[in-house]
Amino acid sequence: DAKTTQPNSMESNEEEPVHLPCNHSTISGTDYIHWYRQLPSQGPEYVIHGLTSNVNNRMASLAIAEDRKSSTLILHRATLRDAAVYYCILSLLRTGGFKTIFGAGTRLFVKA
Amino acid sequence: DAGITQSPRHKVTETGTPVTLRCHQTENHRYMYWYRQDPGHGLRLIHYSYGVKDTDKGEVSDGYSVSRSKTEDFLLTLESATSSQTSVYFCAISARAGYDEKLFFGSGTQLSVL
Numbered sequence: 001d002a003k004t005t006q007p008n009s010m011e012s013n014e015e016e017p018v019h020l021p022c023n024h025s026t027i028s029g030t031d032y033i034h035w036y037r038q039l040p041s042q043g044p045e046y047v048i049h050g051l052t053s054n055v056n057n058r059m060a061s062l063a064i065a066e067d068r069k070s071s072t073l074i075l076h077r078a079t080l081r082d083a084a085v086y087y088c089i090l091s092l093l094r095t096g097g098f099k100t101i102f103g104a105g106t107r108l109f110v111k112a
Numbered sequence: 113d114a115g116i117t118q119s120p121r122h123k124v125t126e127t128g129t130p131v132t133l134r135c136h137q138t139e140n141h142r143y144m145y146w147y148r149q150d151p152g153h154g155l156r157l158i159h160y161s162y163g164v165k166d167t168d169k170g171e172v173s174d175g176y177s178v179s180r181s182k183t184e185d186f187l188l189t190l191e192s193a194t195s196s197q198t199s200v201y202f203c204a205i206s207a208r209a210g211y212d213e214k215l216f217f218g219s220g221t222q223l224s225v226l
Binding site for chain 2: 032
């Protein structure tokens with residue numbers, strides 16, 4: 001079955017880039033890769049998603065390996081407000097319906 | 113912020129009692145989802161809806177039922193609550209099917225079953 005693996009925690013300095021890795025070696029060809037982040041006592045917040053090509057938006061960039069077995073979320077300049085738990089998620093459409101596979105998340109600490 | 117309201121925000125109940133959680137949206141989005149979040153498991157999909165009266169099971173649907181009689185409301189019912197259903201429940205919405213679309217999440221309902 002599909003799964004994602006992320007480091008438990010990472011630390012960054014403010015205004016430096018952050019690269020958050022995710023391994024999803026069991027991904028299938030039509031599975032989308034999503035990233036969400038979650039602050040304490042809040043619901044997850046969408047960050048970015050993609051299928052095969054690298055993606056950029058105002059929040060972050062998503063770099064997807066050529067074999068799609070891993071991906072990296074890139075925050076170009078970390079701020080204190082970026083401190084959160086970041087979830088790498090596979091989004092699947094299978095016989096029987098739609099599934100989402102959440103990893104355990106990476107807690108990002110940002111130092112001033 | 114997306115217009116999603118979950119109620120109640122906190123609920124304490126006893127084993128064996130029925131519980132209904134409500135999700136209300138003002139975005140007129142077609143898709144609505146119920147997730148639960150537990151330590152060590154991330155979020156897991158319980159049920160989702162792709163239109164009024166159209167629902168489907170997610171990965172952890174046992175013990176839960178849902179109903180959607182209006183576009184804006186999606187109800188999650190625990191027919192007979194158990195302690196294993198103590199969790200934080202999140203509702204989410206999306207304009208299109210969620211596998212290629214961003215989801216907007218509500219603020220969650222903390223449910224404790226004693």
